[in-house]
Amino acid sequence: MIDFKKLEKIITKNQKFLLTTHVNPDADAIGSQIAFYQILKKLDKESRLINHSETPYNLKFLDVDNKIEKFDEEIHKQVFNEVDVIVALDFNRSGRMVRMEKGFLKSTKLKICIDHHTDPENVFDHIFDDINYSATSHILYDFIKQAGIAEIDLSVAVPVYAGIMTDTGSFRFERTDSELHKITAELLNIGVNPQEVYDKIYDQSKFSKAKLLGKALESLQLFGPEKEIAYMVLTQENFRQLDAIESDTDTFVNYCLSIEKVRIGIMFIELKDGFKVSFRSKGNIPVNKLAAEYGGGGHLNASGARLFHKRMNDYITEILNRALNYL
Ligand code: 5GP
Ligand code: MN
Secondary structure, X not given: OOOHHHHHHHHHHOOEEXXXXXXXXXXXXXXXXXXXXXXXXXXXXXXEEEEOOOOOHHHHHHOOOOOEEEOOOOOOOOHHHHOOEEEEEOOOOHHHHHHHHHHHHHOOOEEEEEEOOOOOOOOOOEEEEOOOOOOHHHHHHHHHHHHOOOOXXXXXXXXXXXXXXXXXXXXXXXXXXXXXXXXXXXXXXXOOOHHHHHHHHHOOOOHHHHHHHHHHHHOOEEEOOOOOEEEEEEOHHHHHHHOOOHHHHOOHHHHHHHOOOOOEEEEEEEOOOOEEEEEEEOOOOOHHHHHHOOOOEEOOOEEEEEXXXXXXXXXXXXXXXXXXXXX
């Protein structure tokens, strides 16, 4: 059980907040950040919203007040000590802030984490987490409801809905239950338009994204004696040719699991500096443990790792072989 009373006290007692989320943010990351900001705004608190990554173009509609800033070492040098509280949303390891990590760790201000992943790192003063939640946005919904701290109007309902919809794979992953659908029903009653939110997030892609998916599918391979692993590889060359960006790869890895017999899906994405691996699994295969072998983490069935300064080609075979141990 999350101690919502404690979270409420922290909000009431303080005035200035810095809200941040993880690198390459998804809709739950931005959704929970915006929902939290909207609550603070209703309570007349001040907030800065700063992230390592730029907000992906399909999520910009959530940032209605255009509050999110992309981190800049020069401009934001002082910000970690100018606020009363730093709030980490939808992640629990400081490395996920990338260039913001240094300033975060050095800051003497109160640091809190609100999240639904396993194994939080010991770098926060207070952790409000529970892995039974479908999304960080879902935690915030429960918090606002239980604390009665502010009204849940459309400005909160839309980002919360976006976070829940995407983190549940549009209401099909494990945490989708009747309770969650009751919450969704309430959000719709408040005025959320599900067609519109889905369309903005998934069906307004740049042409380059569809072409990149083509490249990813072309690279698809099966691996292992029983062909239970499927993997895809995207190189920097692919991104350059199509003028595509990392966030365009969101959800591609799921195609690996759509193949018969496949129980682990892996996508290798070459970055400008190093590479990223996304892991997905079916049943109780703990790909978060596999990701942790490479310094990453995540959920039982969806996890990832980023290996900076490493060459992707040196690792593909090794990671595939390591994955075999989890079948
Ligand atoms: P995705 O593959 O969609 O980027 O991420 C899937 C899940 O894995 C997300 O819940 C995310 O939090 C987690 N994840 C992805 N990359 C990393 C990483 O580099 N480190 C950690 N700790 N978790 C990650
Ligand atoms: Mn999440």
